[in-house]
Amino acid sequence: MLSLVVLISGGGSNLRALLEQTEHADFPARVVAVGADRDAGGLSYAEAHSVPSFTVPFSSYPGREEWGAALLEHIQQWQPDLVVLSGLMRLLPASVVGALSPRMLNTHPAYLPEFPGAHAVRDALASGVAETGASVIVVDEGVDSGPVLAQRRVPILPGDTEASLHSRIKAVERALLADVIRDIAEGTTRLEEHITA
Ligand code: GRF
16 A cells, blocks of 8 residues: 655645545555645645645745755655655755655646646647647656656647636546556556656
8 A cells, every 4th residue: 555645736626536536445545644835725625534734835934945855854754655746836856856756746737748837738728739638757856857657638629728628637637647656556667767866
């Protein structure tokens, strides 16, 4: 059974799906704690599922290094097998990536390396492409640049807005993440082959 710490910044709909997934007896992972860099709405899902949470507000620290060190301390208290960035809208300092790599995953709402960064859905829509996608990667020191573990295409439909497209992409992100976690637990995906730092 893999233990997971999940980090969020926002509404946490993907976290919610993961919490529901991990409550199935046959799913080989459990969320042991949820962390956030701000007072994120999604922390309510941790509470609803009786999962402990912690907040390490970025604004309470003089800089990224200090914030990262405090975040890492919280994460390590749980000794997780895996850390999942599920909408954490903050670049982690290299010291944190180095301490956790390759056992840290990120989901991204585009078919990487296409459309990295914080506005992937908006950028895909604006570019006029016919399809975008979703990816699950191993976190490295760059922005959405780590090794891809799973990805799937998502078509852009006529009349799509950023919200409608993002919500279809998130459904794919959730499915991919669950598959990747299962594959890691069962040993068919070996993270050691993806050391990034
Ligand atoms: C997801 O698309 C995630 O990949 C991105 O932010 C979104 C998080 O959504 N970085 P939510 O907070 O889980 O609803």
